[in-house]
Amino acid sequence: DGGITQSPKYLFRKEGQNVTLSCEQNLNHDAMYWYRQDPGQGLRLIYYSQIVNDFQKGDIAEGYSVSREKKESFPLTVTSAQKNPTAFYLCASSMGGSYNSPLHFGNGTRLTVT
Amino acid sequence: RKEVEQDPGPFNVPEGATVAFNCTYSNSASQSFFWYRQDCRKEPKLLMSVYSSGNEDGRFTAQLNRASQYISLLIRDSKLSDSATYLCVVTLNSGYSTLTFGKGTMLLVSP
Numbered sequence: 658d659g660g661i662t663q664s665p666k667y668l669f670r671k672e673g674q675n676v677t678l679s680c681e682q683n684l685n686h687d688a689m690y691w692y693r694q695d696p697g698q699g700l701r702l703i704y705y706s707q708i709v710n711d712f713q714k715g716d717i718a719e720g721y722s723v724s725r726e727k728k729e730s731f732p733l734t735v736t737s738a739q740k741n742p743t744a745f746y747l748c749a750s751s752m753g754g755s756y757n758s759p760l761h762f763g764n765g766t767r768l769t770v771t
Numbered sequence: 772r773k774e775v776e777q778d779p780g781p782f783n784v785p786e787g788a789t790v791a792f793n794c795t796y797s798n799s800a801s802q803s804f805f806w807y808r809q810d811c812r813k814e815p816k817l818l819m820s821v822y823s824s825g826n827e828d829g830r831f832t833a834q835l836n837r838a839s840q841y842i843s844l845l846i847r848d849s850k851l852s853d854s855a856t857y858l859c860v861v862t863l864n865s866g867y868s869t870l871t872f873g874k875g876t877m878l879l880v881s882p
Contacts (some may be wrong), residue, residue, distance in 0.1 A: 699872040762814035
């Protein structure tokens with residue numbers, strides 16, 4: 658079955674450590690996204706990528722970095738510069754090329770930094 | 772004014788009830804509209820796209836009112852399993868970075 662997989666489901670880190678969240682899709686989608694969701698808040702876009710080897714900052718990119726070396730993979734690194742990293746992180750993909758393409762989400766990674 | 776606004780609820784309804792949610796958007800250039808469903812501590816899942824002519828999928832009906840800049844979701848004959856948060860998503864015509872999510876409306880269906 659095609660889908661989008663995030664790992665791990667839960668992640669705990671100490672403050673000051675960088676951490677990388679994995680996102681893999683086998684839907685052959687061109688576009689991939691990273692969102693952050695905080696309690697009572699809407700999803701906020703961190704980074705997105707329309708094509709391999711290219712990505713753009715979203716609304717809240719500070720303290721995060723991404724890479725898109727393969728079409729299937731879009732890992733997100735939460736750096737020590739991110740002031741409030743504890744959140745629910747959602748990766749998504751879409752066919753791209755059209756604003757009508759809905760998003761398909763992974764099952765999320767819940768990051769806790771203490 | 773926020774870009775996409777939803778009544779956070781919760782909406783508490785008994786099984787079998789009909790319930791409707793509205794979502795208002797501020798940018799008149801918005802082109803695409805979706806409803807997503809999000810269960811507690813899970814990822815959002817596409818419920819339905821919203822077309823200009825309105826569309827129906829079983830017990831769910833979505834409508835778009837461009838003049839008043841809102842979309843609606845009607846759920847008939849509510850089931851316990853409909854309990855979730857319903858997210859409104861609006862996009863401009865430039866795609867990728869312009870999807871805007873509402874904060875969601877929580878629905879609780881009770882026996």
